[in-house]
Amino acid sequence: MEKTIDLINTRIRDGNARAVRADQMPDIVDELGVEGALREVDVVTTGTFGAMCSSGAFFNFGHSDPPIRMEKVWMNEVEAYAGIAAVDAYLGATQKSETQGISYGGAHVLEDLVAGNAVRLRAQSKGTDCYPRKTLEIELTIEDMNQATMVNPRNSYQSYVAASNTTDRTLYTYMGTLLPNAGNISYSGAGCLSPIPNDPNLRIIGSGVPIFLCGAEGMIIGEGTQASPGNGFGTLMTTGNMNDMSTNFLRAATFKGYNSTLYVGLGVPIPVLDEEVVRRTAVRDEDLKTSIADYGVPNRNRPTLREVTYAELKSGHVELDGEEVKTSSLSSYKKALEVADELKSWVESGKMQLALPTRRMNTEKTSHPMRDRARTPQVRDIMNTSLVTISEDESIQTAAKRLLRGETNHLPVLDNANRLVGIVTTFDISKAVASSGKGEKVCDIMTKRVVYTSPTEAVDVATHKLERNNISALPVVDENGKLVGILSAIDLGKLFERGWKR
Amino acid sequence: MKLLVTFSRKGVKQPLIAQTVKDTGVLINVERAFIESNEGELLIDIPDKETKIITDAMEKAGARVKQMEDSVIRDESECVNCGACISVCPQDVLSFNETWTLCIDSSKCVLCGKCVDACPHQALSLLP
Numbered sequence: 115m116e117k118t119i120d121l122i123n124t125r126i127r128d129g130n131a132r133a134v135r136a137d138q139m140p141d142i143v144d145e146l147g148v149e150g151a152l153r154e155v156d157v158v159t160t161g162t163f164g165a166m167c168s169s170g171a172f173f174n175f176g177h178s179d180p181p182i183r184m185e186k187v188w189m190n191e192v193e194a195y196a197g198i199a200a201v202d203a204y205l206g207a208t209q210k211s212e213t214q215g216i217s218y219g220g221a222h223v224l225e226d227l228v229a230g231n232a233v234r235l236r237a238q239s240k241g242t243d244c245y246p247r248k249t250l251e252i253e254l255t256i257e258d259m260n261q262a263t264m265v266n267p268r269n270s271y272q273s274y275v276a277a278s279n280t281t282d283r284t285l286y287t288y289m290g291t292l293l294p295n296a297g298n299i300s301y302s303g304a305g306c307l308s309p310i311p312n313d314p315n316l317r318i319i320g321s322g323v324p325i326f327l328c329g330a331e332g333m334i335i336g337e338g339t340q341a342s343p344g345n346g347f348g349t350l351m352t353t354g355n356m357n358d359m360s361t362n363f364l365r366a367a368t369f370k371g372y373n374s375t376l377y378v379g380l381g382v383p384i385p386v387l388d389e390e391v392v393r394r395t396a397v398r399d400e401d402l403k404t405s406i407a408d409y410g411v412p413n414r415n416r417p418t419l420r421e422v423t424y425a426e427l428k429s430g431h432v433e434l435d436g437e438e439v440k441t442s443s444l445s446s447y448k449k450a451l452e453v454a455d456e457l458k459s460w461v462e463s464g465k466m467q468l469a470l471p472t473r474r475m476n477t478e479k480t481s482h483p484m485r486d487r488a489r490t491p492q493v494r495d496i497m498n499t500s501l502v503t504i505s506e507d508e509s510i511q512t513a514a515k516r517l518l519r520g521e522t523n524h525l526p527v528l529d530n531a532n533r534l535v536g537i538v539t540t541f542d543i544s545k546a547v548a549s550s551g552k553g554e555k556v557c558d559i560m561t562k563r564v565v566y567t568s569p570t571e572a573v574d575v576a577t578h579k580l581e582r583n584n585i586s587a588l589p590v591v592d593e594n595g596k597l598v599g600i601l602s603a604i605d606l607g608k609l610f611e612r613g614w615k616r
Numbered sequence: 617m618k619l620l621v622t623f624s625r626k627g628v629k630q631p632l633i634a635q636t637v638k639d640t641g642v643l644i645n646v647e648r649a650f651i652e653s654n655e656g657e658l659l660i661d662i663p664d665k666e667t668k669i670i671t672d673a674m675e676k677a678g679a680r681v682k683q684m685e686d687s688v689i690r691d692e693s694e695c696v697n698c699g700a701c702i703s704v705c706p707q708d709v710l711s712f713n714e715t716w717t718l719c720i721d722s723s724k725c726v727l728c729g730k731c732v733d734a735c736p737h738q739a740l741s742l743l744p
């Protein structure tokens with residue numbers, strides 16, 4: 115048996131369509147079998163509610179008198195992109211306020227507009243013969259605009275990696291707060307309730323398909339930016355009219371130490387046309403895998419700590435290296451359920467008609483990293499290899515002499531086995547002299563917790579370490595634990611003299 | 617029972633905790649302490665039934681004592697029940713119930729503030 119989209123739409127119009135939430139589908143299929151489920155269910159509704167940084171809206175403000183060609187535009191002091199046409203702008207959710215920083219970003223402006231609040235529009239221009247006006251500053255509500263059209267370039271990830279952090283300090287990331295020593299795991303996505311996992315071959319999900327977007331009836335434009343469905347990371351580009359949206363399903367947020375972002379409620383209704391749709395929508399959290407990535411490694415290819423299923427992530431604990439680690443989600447499963455329920459009520463009440471894609475997406479496609487021809491400089495390119503070191507048993511006086519002679523401010527301290535055990539600076543020695551009686555040997559006064567780098571670390575990352583720890587040199591230790599150089603702020607200075615750009 | 621004890625170092629001359637333990641015989645668990653040059657704040661944990669005797673003893677010594685019952689405050693209109701606060705809490709104060717709604721068991725809270733930082737919706741605050 116097969117059902118046509120027309121048949122399903124007729125049932126929707128007549129109020130006879132039966133819709134069920136995606137998380138309920140597996141049990142229905144277990145009970146009725148694939149054929150039975152196909153007969154009984156007309157539409158499966160999906161839903162997700164999570165941080166979607168890649169969100170924003172196009173606005174048309176209408177013309178003022180005299181007219182202005184807005185070259186620069188701010189909405190509540192958050193800059194929008196105005197290089198479009200005279201009175202159009204695109205405001206991105208992650209743009210931060212020029213006066214309030216990340217605590218109020220583009221996302222907050224969008225939420226304010228949807229809430230019905232007035233937003234202060236400020237614009238600048240050089241002035242032209244056709245657009246003589248140079249400045250403008252007014253209050254606008256969403257109703258005062260000709261269009262407020264949300265466009266999310268990349269939305270509704272098929273799956274996303276979960277995050278943990280093996281370093282010894284807390285990281286503040288777009289995946290939330292990550293505690294040191296893999297103290298927690300954070301993940302995003304609604305698992306079996308998310309849209310694409312219910313149609314991984316993108317057969318039913320594609321351009322032109324009507325969706326639920328922040329409470330409004332929106333539409334899928336097509337493949338999202340960076341879409342990589344070939345390896346399980348498909349994304350969607352979506353749009354919807356902000357006038358119809360509700361703050362119930364659109365919320366601004368700020369991740370400490372990272373940025374502002376927008377929480378977007380999105381759901382795709384999937385018409386149950388044939389047995390393949392039934393089988394795909396019967397997916398369970400146990401079947402959906404992702405990996406836990408180590409966000410402590412600041413590289414593009416973050417190491418995977420292990421594979422997990424959404425069922426494990428949602429359980430609240432995951433075992434990592436023999437220990438139970440708490441998991442928590444950034445996206446709201448409760449809200450995702452609300453989205454799918456709302457969509458279900460739209461279908462069953464005849465409010466929403468369904469459509470098949472006007473154009474299919476390429477499911478083989480994978481996204482590739484930046485083609486970066488200029489190799490970024492590594493620590494070994496600029497580190498100082500003429501090492502002056504000292505052993506931990508030597509006297510402070512010897513260290514002082516060596517520092518004076520060695521034209522350096524940092525003396526790496528080695529133990530008997532030549533391993534790096536500390537660092538002594540001119541400051542440590544002055545301190546020791548000033549407060550005499552602290553000890554006589556290097557090991558009494560050295561800094562034991564040494565922050566170090568490796569020869570292959572990117573200079574950017576090493577610089578970040580210097581800044582974060584407020585220090586001026588880093589010992590360079592190779593993979594065998596051997597000290598091979600020292601990187602100082604002076605070496606970095608040379609790098610820029612040579613014309614390398616960060 | 618957790619108690620938040622505030623005292624000025626001028627007003628409280630004797631060693632507050634030691635003296636209270638000595639006078640009452642109740643064992644006190646200090647969970648957090650912020651001691652400034654002229655004032656201090658302590659979060660202590662004691663058996664529920666000893667709340668009154670400890671409160672009285674400390675107040676007599678010049679300290680102010682507040683029972684910590686609803687230390688974690690959630691702004692329900694801001695909270696979206698994402699759960700980003702759950703895994704950062706060292707005390708398992710925060711959890712989901714069966715409807716994926718955030719539940720807070722404040723009695724275990726040690727006021728570390730991690731959840732406040734972790735909430736993307738700025739929905740959490742601690743007892744002032």
Ligand code: SF4
Pocket residue numbers: 688704705706707708709710724725726727728729730731732742
């Ligand atoms: S303040 Fe600390 S202990 Fe209290 S609920 Fe928040 S994270 Fe948990």
Ligand code: SF4
Pocket residue numbers: 690694695696697698699700701702718734735736737738739740
């Ligand atoms: S992180 Fe904030 S918004 Fe999310 S559940 Fe906790 S209190 Fe609510």
